[in-house]
Amino acid sequence: MQQYEMTFFWTAVACYGIAAFGYIFGLLARKEALFNCALSFVVVGLCGNAGAIAVRWFFGGVPPFIAISESLASGVLIAVLIFLIAQFVARNLEAAGVLVMPVCFVLLGWAGTMMKGYDGTLPAALQSTWLWTHIFAAATGFSAVLLAAAVGLLYLFKENKSGGLYENLPDLAALDELSYRCIAGGFVFLGLMIISGAFWSNQVKGSYWNWDPVEVWSLINWLVYGIYLHLRITMGWRNRRLALYALAAVAVMILSYWGIPFVSSNFHTGFRIEH
Template sequence: MAQYEMTLFWIAVACYGIAAICYIFGLLARKEALFNCALSIVVVGFCGNLGSVVLRWIAGGVPPFIAISESLASGVLIAVFVFLIAQFVVRNLEAAGVLVMPVCFILLGWAGTLMKGIGSTMPPALQSTWLWTHIFAATIGFSCVLFAAALGFLFLLKENQSGGVYEKLPGLQRLDELGYRFISGGFVFLGLMMVSGALWSNQVKGNYWNWDPVEVWSLISWLVYGIYLHLRITMGWRNRRLAIYALSAVVVMIISYWGIPFVSENFHTGFRIEH
């Protein structure tokens, strides 16, 4: 089963990489046909990504999001799922793949370099309902703000370009509004991530907040998006400034979500499954 899992995993990596190239060249050449081709490739990659995650879960009998490589693979899976759903809910957003798919390709490829054996036991600290809520909220929150960053990128492109695929993009006001909605959703889910994480921490360690680096950076990320909402709702910011803000903020989110757990030994990394 491990062989099938890894085959599907690398198929997903390859598909995401090819799709990313198609999206980029589609934008540069202003060829909508390349976007359509890329979307089909993303669907194939998503199926491979999903299959590898499911097979790993079945083989190990434990949730496939405990090790950093598993967290990356599962997080990318949800991000691509949100991207695909958005394609069918909102028309003419194919070009969002120009940002979403390169990020997903890099993160999933990184996961492949970190992949280890399948976990066989689950520590008591991870056997909590709050863990599921925590992971679900974190992945949905990240997916929302990543897509919002892609919308911000499209806003900046459409503002300075015309003709071809740019004409088919939603209007600037529509892109601005969609970015706001996705960040609002991401803000709610990131808040749920922190609350469920605090309850989980109290269940395991007897206190709600430990000031470990992941907790601190999660709070920073949440506040960054809280500031975005404050700037829009209270200060009246719109359009270009918020598009740039959304692009910058997602970098903080990526560092918080995967970078800090990778380099820091703390509560989160201290309870990894032994392989």
């Protein structure tokens, strides 16, 4: 059944790629019609993304986030879903796809280069109920801060341009507030990721913290967003500075989330790269 998974998967990659270009050109050309077209491809891509995960889970017999490629695919699914939900909750946020969809396209395409066949066995280290909380919190936290960065990018665009499509974006104060709320939510989920990961580690290794690179960078990312909240709430930072901060912070998170596992030799990495 791997052929069905591949069909779903690469359909999702193609649709996300088309959507990414649609959002980029729509923003540059100030054509809102391109956003509507891109949205259609996002929805089709989401269905393909979900279908590929479902097929792999059903026929593989194990949760679809064991290998790093599966972790990427699951994380992208949640990121796209949250992006779509945000468009219904907050008005005129379609342009946020200019960052969200290119990132999701690249990550899912990268996952496709690492996919392997079904193994059907679950390593002992992963047989824990804490795993589910850990994975969900990590993906949701990442999705929230990615959306925050996208909103921050829209802030920078609207601040420097006027007229046409940019007039339809939420005002600068609303964009600043929305980015802050997304990061506040992401901060909570990233904290939950660390806590659940600590309990999971204790079950597997007998200690809550082992100072391996993945744990350390997870803590660093959490602190980076904690500093963001401190700068806003205590120091009174607003607007452009925090928009730039959100963009830089999500870049660090992407590198550490999926880059560090390639240079780490501990169990946290091994089961994510090798299926």
